[in-house]
Amino acid sequence: MDGGILEREHELHRLASAAREAADGAGSVVLVHGEAGIGKSSLVKAMPGVLPTASRVLVGECDDLATRRPLGPFRDLVGNVGAELARALTAGGDRPRVYDALRAELTAAPHPAVLVVEDVHWADEASLDALRFLVHRVERLPAVLVLTYRDDELDRSHPLHHLLGQVSRAQRVHRLPLSRLSPGAVHRLSAVSGLDPAEVYEVTSGNPFFVAEVVAAGGTGAVPPTVVDAVLARLRDLDDRTRDALEQLAVVPSAVERPLVDALLPDGVAELAVAEQRGLLTVTPERAGFRHELIRRAVADSLPAARRIELNRRVLAALVVKPGSDPARVVHHAAQAGDQEAIARYGPDAARDAAGAGAHREAAAHLRLVLRQRDRFDTAELADLLERFAIESYTIADSAAAVDAEREAVALRRFLGDTRALGADLRWLSRIHWWAGNADDAQRAAREAITVLEEAGDERLLALALSNTSQLHMLSERTTLAIDFGERAILLARRTGDNEILAHALNNVGTARWRAGDPLGRAQLEESLRVALAAGEVEHACRSYANLIWTLLERLEYAEADRYLGPGTELADRAEHVGFLSYLHVALGLRKFAAGAWDEAERHAEIGAHDFVPARCPALTVLARVRVRRGRSGGDELLDEAWEIAVRTRELQRTGPVAAARAEAAWLRGDHAAVDALAGDTFE
Secondary structure: OOOOHHHHHHHHHHHHHHHHHHHHHEEEEEEOOOOOOOHHHHHHHHHOOOOOOOEEEEEEEEOOOOOOEEEEEEOOOOOOOOOHHHHHHOOOOOOHOOOHHHHHHHHHHOEEEEEEEEEHOOOOHHHHHHHHHHHHHHHHOOOOEEEEOOOHHHHOOOOOOHHHHHHHOOOOOEEEEEOOOOOOHHHHHHHHHOOOHHHHHHHHHHHHHHHHHHHHHOOOOOOOHHHHHHHHHHOOOOOOHHHEEEEEEEOOOOOOOOHHHHHHHHOHHHHHHHOOOOOOOEEEOEEEEOOOHHHHHHHHHHOHHHHHHHHHHHHHHHHOOOOOOHHHHHHHHHHOOOHHHHHHHHHHHOOOOOOOOOOOOHHHHHHHHHOHHHHHOOOHHHHHHHHHHHHHHHOOOOHHHHHHHHHHHHHHHHHHHHHHHHHHHHHHHHHHHHHHHHHHHHHHHHHHHHHHHHHHHHHHHHHHHHHHHHHHHOOOOOHHHHHHHHHHHHEEEEEEEHHHHHHHHHHHHHHHHHHHOOOHHHHHHHHHHHEEEEEHHHHHHHHHHHHHHHHHHHHOOHHHHHHHHHHHHHHHHHHHHHHHHHHHHHHOOOOHOOOOOOHHHHHHHHHHHOOOOOHHHHHHHHHHHHHHHHHHOOOOHHHHHHHHHHHHHHHHHHHHEEEEEEEEHHOOOOOOHHHHHHHHHHHH
């Protein structure tokens, strides 16, 4: 047997071995990756034949939608999983419920469960969060998590990198990189067709899908010059009815469920029989889909624009009248059909669903589409949409988009004369400016928010604005002002019974006092943590943990910091609060650096160097200090970037460590004169 085929056999046996280990309670992650058409889906389809008899295989697919379906691959499981998981996925908004139901499903008999998520490079944010949850726990589950993805489509900023980084730290990880077929394997596959094997290999470069399509095009004539031609060659002798049906399905970037097939095709699945016999489609009682995504793309890409628009309009019309249609799919086909009215009508709901499922990148993408139709909304509606877009952009760390949108929302609130909404948006603008590192703009917006809300008479919003200002002063070491504003916020929060704002304000006041040398500050900060935990306010509890830990690290009280690092990281991990999880990993990096455990320090700091903006500066500082102390290159460049971020914040908690690190780097290279220049002003 050819080596390329033997390699697939070897990979199947590795999957079977992982399943046997999982049956004994030792779960693992299997990464199947390679270029498009390399055989990832074929490997998945061959899996059941080698798995232990009791294995249960669950398969979900990520779709190439313009804006992804929240929890799309997991929603594909409905009908093949228990009632609790099906209900949790259908409800969508309660992420902890979905996570708990997923874990219960994979734990339930029979064992092992093999959960396959195909094309993870197209996964939505909520699905990536759910996969992170499973990756952290898979070692304790009788399950195998199989992820397939195209590694040649991942640029440096691709969100999948964060998940792959977490997978790399799991105890049992099996990596199955799929290679192209050898010339010998291509010769075997093309021999029966009468085609020239050398020419087939030259055209396909050994890509299994390309080889199969060229061979399937058949004949003794010239081999089609491209794979698209090979696919289209298989369509040329189909009757018009079958070809029309294939073109209709090709504009839907997912398997098409049976009710939608019946709505789109006059004779339903009967029209697909010939295409199924030719191996172009897979048809089941529940859905119909192309045998390979590249077949679908080849058909869709071959269509004239006018034809593609018309076919998308038909899908849109069918989805709009179908009860329970996913708004994300509606918006996708509306965009492809150029139906701006439908985008404006369904886009806000699609964004709301995505945000509720934790898919904030998708929510922002929907709102970005909607805001291109801003003339369809009145001023108040537009202000609301801009505010929502700003908050979603802030959540995904797109600071520039968040600032621009929130500024515009503030301008519209001024025009409308809605003081309450104006004050709320000014508070958001202050927060977003701080996030982007614009300290002066953050302070200006914070001051105006208080002025406006004092006139509006909304004590809750005023308390939030006061606490926001207290936080800014605390971060800038203005202790007296931080305490003054924070205590006013605490008073209003207690009066209105708002534990969320109470926890936030206690955090600011306690941190300011403690850093100024008042031991009572720690007691207030610990009270903030208790209030947040009791109220179920995970974000505020994580911030309390973060300020406790960082203050203890600054005071070199490492044993005390260790007391909080474990539960704080566990909370952020359990809640899948990726921002604070990254931030606390940077704190772990600082802790390991202080202990001289440089490899661990780098590993933890790397997690915060990309995703969460406030963590980037200290993360870069840790990474740079390790490089400098080890005599490796690149440390100075990292410190220059960290310094640029730190200066914009105007916060000593950022400038101090970077200045110290730059001075140390100069000292270690023998440039003693530069030490004072680099650290003197910051030290003063």
